[in-house]
């Protein structure tokens with residue numbers, strides 16, 4: 001890997017993201033706060049589009065997955081049961097191979113994992129992973145609560161409420177999109193590792209005997225999703241198989257992609273066995289089994305999880321889309337080749353002259369009902385194309401004087417820069433067939 005080239009690309013992306021209103025450093029006028037980022041006008045459009053794409057894929061098109069929107073703060077016992085609280089404020093290091101976590105002051109040899117004997121340990125770090133807060137007027141231990149470190153725990157806790165309300169039977173899944181907070185010791189690589197981020201998680205509950213079947217199913221589904229919807233091919237995405245697993249896990253893979261700084265984890269797909277539901281049964285004292293009335297069996301649900309970071313998806317898309325290329329009469333154009341389905345602006349509507357703004361504006365209002373559109377009447381057409389290229393707009397519509405006569409417009413394709421004359425009456429179909437993810 002060419003580190004210098006990667007760093008230059010990352011700098012360019014960070015700077016474009018700020019200049020064009022995708023991502024800003026949080027609280028910048030106060031010097032920023034490490035590990036926190038704000039999404040600007042184009043950023044939030046794209047973020048919502050990614051959420052919608054995922055939600056449609058994982059919830060709306062499936063009869064056996066329900067949605068949930070839980071609170072960020074929940075009962076502190078949830079984090080006791082999940083194991084998050086036990087590795088709290090000690091100096092810890094992780095074994096990258098078997099995932100065992102060690103208190104450095106209790107290790108015989110700080111270079112060797114006492115669990116698997118390997119030497120592949122992370123740097124020791126202070127483990128204040130959970131973000132602490134207080135609920136109520138008194139700031140003491142009794143009122144301590146935590147911001148969720150992952151969106152999946154409330155899914156486990158709400159499993160039976162969702163099941164009863166939705167009348168679902170095993171196997172079925174519950175999905176959630178929302179903020180997660182981790183007091184990362186070393187936030188880095190732009191939005192790749194931050195302290196506040198958004199996760200999109202789906203927990204699929206099934207019978208233990210079918211666990212591996214569903215694990216394979218979800219792995220295939222998620223890879224297909226990235227290929228078909230976001231265009232992540234084999235040169236961009238790879239599967240990393242965990243050989244040594246967390247003690248409760250039966251199987252786990254990461255989907256890794258080529259981020260602007262190199263390969264990194266985008267999504268984890270995990271076969272978590274019955275660990276989560278058993279733990280919540282143990283800590284809550286409430287029965288968490290599922291009763292299979294047909295089979296007359298009590299089942300502790302096995303969980304298959306698909307867990308992806310929205311911000312990492314965003315960064316992967318930015319890195320993959322970024323290109324600089326020579327064009328006629330100009331030195332270089334910067335272009336973001338986003339898939340149309342997630343582009344912040346899908347159609348730029350550009351009147352050739354300000355004299356045409358009225359008619360072009362009407363068309364813009366009509367099309368904006370179906371696509372994410374932007375109206376731009378300032379500057380030369382060439383300049384306006386470049387502006388749209390830079391934010392990744394896949395199509396630009398030019399309304400010219402002929403449009404008044406022939407009721408047609410010119411559609412320019414961002415990537416090929418080809419121009420098609422399209423009758424206004426056919427515009428919606430023309431664009432829909434090209435934009436649909």
Ligand code: ATP
Pocket residue numbers: 150182184191192193194195197199265266267268307308309310311312
């Ligand atoms: P990593 O090993 O990179 O710290 P992880 O294995 O701890 O990640 P999970 O707990 O499996 O991550 O979380 C699921 C997903 O949430 C990750 O694949 C990633 O996309 C996202 N994620 C986790 N931590 C962060 C973070 N600090 N900032 C942004 N996204 C994150």
